[in-house]
Amino acid sequence: MTEIQDADTPVTGAGQAGQAQSSVSTVHRLRSVLAIRPFRRLWLVTYLCSVGDWLSLLALTGLVSTMMKSYEWQSFALPLVVLTQLLPGILFAPIGGVLADKFDRRKVMVVCDVLRGSLFISIALVGSPIWLFVANFLVGCCAMLWIPAKESAVPNLLRRPDQVESANQLGLVMTYGISTISGFGLYSLISGIPGYLNLQGGNLEFTVATIAVVINGLLYFTSAALVATRLPELSGRISANRKKDEDKPGFVAMFREGLKFAGKTPLVRGLLIGMIGAFAAAGVVIGTAKLYALSLLGGASTFGLLFVAVFLGLAVGMATAPRLAQRLAYNRLFGVTIVLAGISLALVALAPHLWIALLTVALVGACAGVAFLTGLTIVGSQVQDDMRGRTVALIQTLLKVVLFGASGGAPLLLTLLQKRQVSVFGHPMEVDASRPVMLGGAVIAIVLGLVAYRQMDDRREERVLSSLFAAIRGRRHTKGMLIAVEGDTREDTSVQARRLAAALRAEGLDVLLAADPEHDERRLRTMLSSAELAGVRAQALVAAAVRADVVERQVRPALEEGSVVVMERYVDSPLAHFTATSSLEHQELEGLVDWATGRLRPDLTILLDRPVADGKRIGPEHHWRVQRLLSEMAASDPDRYVVVEADGDADEVADRVRSAVVPLLATRKRAVPEAAV
Helix, strand or coil: CCCCCCCCCCEECHHHHCCCCHHHHHHHHHHHHHCCHHHHHHHHHHHHHHHHHHHHHHHHHHHHHHHCCCHHHHHCHHHHHHHHHHHHHHHHHHHHHHHHHHCCHHHHHHHHHHHHHHHHHHHHHHCCHHHHHHHHHHHHHHHHHHHHHHHHHHHHHCCCHHHHHHHHHHHHHHHHHHHHHHHHHHHHHHHCHHHHHCCCCCCHHHHHHHHHHHHHHHHHHHHHHHHHHHCHHHHCCCCCCCCCHHHCCCHHHHHHHHHHHHHHCHHHHHHHHHHHHHHHHHHHHHHHHHHHHHHCCCCHHHHHHHHHHHHHHHHHHHHHHHHHHCCCCHHHHHHHHHHHHHHHHHHHHHCCCHHHHHHHHHHHHHHHHHHHHHHHHHHHHHCCHHHHHHHHHHHHHHHHHHHHHHHHHHHHHHHHHCCEEEEECCEEEEECCHHHHHHHHHHHHHHHHHHHHHHHCCCCCCCHHHHHHHHHHCCCCCCCEEEEEEECCHHHHHHHHHHHHHHHHHCCCCEEEECCHHHHHHHHHHHCCCCCCCCHHHHHHHHHHHHHHHHHHHHHHHHHCCCEEEEECCCHHHHHHHHHHCCCCHHHHHHHHHHHHCCCCCCEEEEEECCHHHCCCCCHHHHHHHHHHHHHHHHHCCCCEEEEECCCCHHHHHHHHHHHHHHHHHHHHHHCCCCCC
16 A cells, blocks of 8 residues: 555555645556566566667768759658658558467567567668668567557556556657657667767768668667566466467458457447547648748747647647546547647637647647547456457558648648639738648538547536536536445445434435445345356356445435445445456456446545454455555546554444545535636
């Protein structure tokens, strides 16, 4: 419990002072993910490979520039390097998805890293511009085989599905933030070697570029060594069938199976449709950005400011996505943010001044950041493990194909449309061709975002606008508040739930003490007397059915009336017990509970933390496992948990619980005074 509380502090939790600040909760979530050793090591591997990717962009460009003396060829150095890295994504990403689902992902990653390192070393040894482009193309092919294996393995390293979003945040920060700075900074250091040592004469530029390429290869060799020796967990699978590689269908059959799965699964189908809309709009922006900057009567500085604005928006969107996802389901949030991105892009096209353009471009970036992170989280948490690699590969293919087509097609449209003069109230006005092309991209994003929303929305009885406004304002969907009392033993939770309800009534609140769902199990067993309930799955289904009944009959009506509902052992304790005593996967059980409760989660969870030696009616090993699972749940969502020491008699523990909860309720009531409106 060291991540949640100090040893001398009886009551802790991120919600201790009311609604925790976003930065604090984010730090807690990210720290809980980084505390997982296999993920932390994979994060380091991601750093090495991402630095290699960014370093190769500059190193190969510098090397080919020194090989080709012609000014014209030097001007094409960067575009050719980028192109030879982009093409493999179109051709090899689907193959990478099948490999990730069919073979050991760790072995796939090791082989790809060894090949990438060898190819970069060969570029330095051969010294031919033709081989440079061929090898760079092959490096891109290896990357397209490596990425699906790595991305599809990440969720298997985590402890809970709700940690996927934090893991994706860390991955994006590493890939596009820390690694970018490191790669470009490393190239600057290598390029400055002649100046540092005051070296002159000879072909120093060629030598320095060659050194950068060799270092690039060594980075991939280091990554391969780490994956091979320090990350055996990457070979693990989470699959209902758990088929061996030799029992799986052939390569072509698996490829067809992946396409069939994407076509028949509404969630994945909507995800891919939405991604097409997002990538098409992004490609249009890339293809028109230069002329759009000129239409604002700016030049290179305006062009740079627009890119700064969009990347700042992306960062803000990725940072705020977890907050929005707490109040709006991922399946809805994805489509909604793509539609909002399309609307924002339309505002960009109509912006008359630079400052309006910067604000709307930043808004486009923010919506894109939320959508991108949400899409990755959906793949990691809701797509089954044996299909995840092919789903990631499909997204990678769409990314390359749609971006390539849209960014290449936009200049053609600009050439066809040209600048036009229109008359507004008798005054001539020049309309740049970038404006209607951007509007076209906005329409595509809006239409496909709406289609994606309809495909993925599994809660169509709720109005999306009210849900969206609630998410933006930070308000709950219901008027009341649900407080869960969780712990390892039923005796503790039962006593403390009753005493907490009494304490809240003494504060003048309307309180409902909901019964422990397990108390109604006898009634349900009578109704299902003809069923065989000896198996663990049958017992889990019974427990889920009883919870669904209690939630519908008692909890939801009380919440809608504005009451405070106190419920013991609502979700977390049963989940921990079932996980600790059975062979069922935690993800399976959590999905069942989400379905049974309609994803109704507590506003506040009191976790009674008792040392292993004080376990009651259960063996100490089982108690330790359950307590560890509950601690991990609290660590993954510190905003919602308050951890209370359960040592001492019932009166002492009740005082600690009351001291933690009553100030929180008062603070949250002041923070959202209109929550009951």
